[in-house]
Amino acid sequence: MQDPRAWRLSSEAGSVRPDTSTYSHGTQSLEITTTGDPDRPTCADLTLSGVDMTDCQWDLWLRAEDYRQVASILLELGGEGEDCLRLDVAPDMRTLRTGTWCRVTVNRAAERAVVGRPQLNRVTRVRLKVVPASDSAPSRLWVGYLATLPSADSGIVSISFDDGYDSDYKTALGIMQGYGIPAATSYVIADKVGLPGRMSADQLAEMREVHGWDIAAHASTDLTTLDEAGVRKEFETIRSFLLEHGYPEG
Structure with missing residues (x-):
């Protein structure tokens, strides 16, 4: 074809x-x-x-x-x-x-x-x-x-949430557990952790250590709007946040 x-x-x-x-x-x-x-x-x-x-x-x-x-x-x-x-x-x-x-x-x-x-x-x-x-x-x-x-004999469902809102911790976690879904991935914005309406560092740690969630990160802005220096700075911020908080796999 x-x-x-x-x-x-x-x-x-x-x-x-x-x-x-x-x-x-x-x-x-x-x-x-x-x-x-x-x-x-x-x-x-x-x-x-x-x-x-x-x-x-x-x-x-x-x-x-x-x-x-x-x-x-x-x-x-x-x-x-x-x-x-x-x-x-x-x-x-x-x-x-x-x-x-x-x-x-x-x-x-x-x-x-x-x-x-x-x-x-x-x-x-x-x-x-x-x-x-x-x-x-x-x-x-x-x-x-x-x-x-x-066709695959079986598949994998991956659930993820963007931006690190505290509804991941307060709402999604309990609903998923009620349906027997153990964990998901929360993609947080590094410089918004701990702000009103966002999960705190302690909540993120609990999600990972107690409930088995993956904590990852994504950019704080649309990468297509940045030049090379801006993209490098954005990824340096993400990498530093993940390593400093113990999330190297993110």
């Missing part, structure tokens, strides 16, 4: 073409151009000889010119006619960091709809449908790679 020349435009709007200027695998990618009109999505179709997709996940590499211009990306698996399994590739479009190749793994949990009776044991048509956001401008999305992966 890697040859962009094998894909064809199946919608009345937008365009598709191979692009050798940017790619994640091989030497070219599929460039999809949207219309800027959410009522006129752009669809690219790939014809297959009949692939068994009853027990798999879908592995994609995508790049957005501007994720804010895209409302949704749908992966449709079917055959002749409109019968298909429709999957939501990126429920949160911020997953597609603007101007960067991003890997997205899609499984059956991303099911948006089942249209008719698709035969997943013999998929002959794969469709990518890109729906523009409301009041957006025409934009481009690149597909660098699409493949199937075997």
